[in-house]
């Protein structure tokens with residue numbers, strides 16, 4: 001049994017969350033009972049995912065609470081996008097060092113802004129005391145047999161990626177530079193890169209367009225090489241990437257020398273773009289439709305027989321890859 005003051009604080013926090021939870025007709029009973037009652041679509045698959053963000057591991061301790069709220073939901077919506085799903089509901093498990101209503105309101109500003117953009121209702125969760133940690137479960141729908149899986153790449157497919165790569169890693173380096181007292185350059189550039197780190201855009205619209213057209217798909221959380229490595233092994237294929245073709249923002253081009261930029265693009269992590277494979281004959285039409293929908297994608301490589309992911313230079317020679325982000329470096333998989 002918790003002391004009465006802690007209980008009061010917990011209920012006050014839950015009341016604040018409930019007031020902003022968002023509404024959908026398929027939520028028959030939302031926050032307030034022992035569990036939510038939801039009306040899934042009988043003719044579609046329910047798609048479920050869950051991601052945790054811990055202070056100091058997934059975001060720097062001084063990250064604005066609204067950015068933490070946005071990103072905690074965004075990383076989950078990105079997983080739904082990578083399956084080709086349309087999002088519907090979320091659950092939020094919050095561990096907070098103090099029952100701080102001001103922090104929570106700011107956190108909810110970011111969380112609810114993104115939830116409203118994608119018509120996601122917050123239907124439940126848990127609120128406890130402990131080191132700052134946010135665990136979001138997201139649920140959505142995809143028609144039967146239309147889900148985009150990692151294991152469906154075929155030799156001959158073209159590999160593509162949405163958006164640009166490496167911006168979030170550059171944004172993280174900016175934060176490190178600021179901590180070390182190094183002045184940062186141009187305001188517009190730094191604001192863009194920080195936003196790419198703190199407010200990733202889940203590529204929901206792209207995921208919906210890829211349904212039934214892309215073969216394999218994954219969202220990029222750990223870095224292009226590491227994540228495409230999952231596609232290669234799940235599909236039992238090899239992937240060759242052309243370093244020269246990797247998409248890059250103007251801000252990234254301004255910030256780094258060629259070697260650093262390439263390292264951030266292939267191993268930086270936190271990009272939350274979609275990497276997918278598509279049959280060669282259908283690639284141009286799909287890329288045109290993505291561009292029309294405002295989520296342009298770029299060809300970056302090819303699927304082959306064999307195993308592993310290689311990065312090739314302009315002459316087609318392999319470049320030694322930097323390591324992707326690992327939570328437990330050196331540990332056996």
Ligand code: ADP
Nearest residue numbers: 014017031032033034092093094124125126127
């Ligand atoms: P119980 O003790 O039955 O688990 P709680 O007191 O933890 O219930 O939660 C009460 C209600 O508030 C439940 O509907 C729960 O889903 C919801 N809830 C608690 N914390 C959160 C949160 N962080 N975000 C959304 N809903 C929450």
Ligand code: MG
Nearest residue numbers: 034125126127
């Ligand atoms: Mg509970």
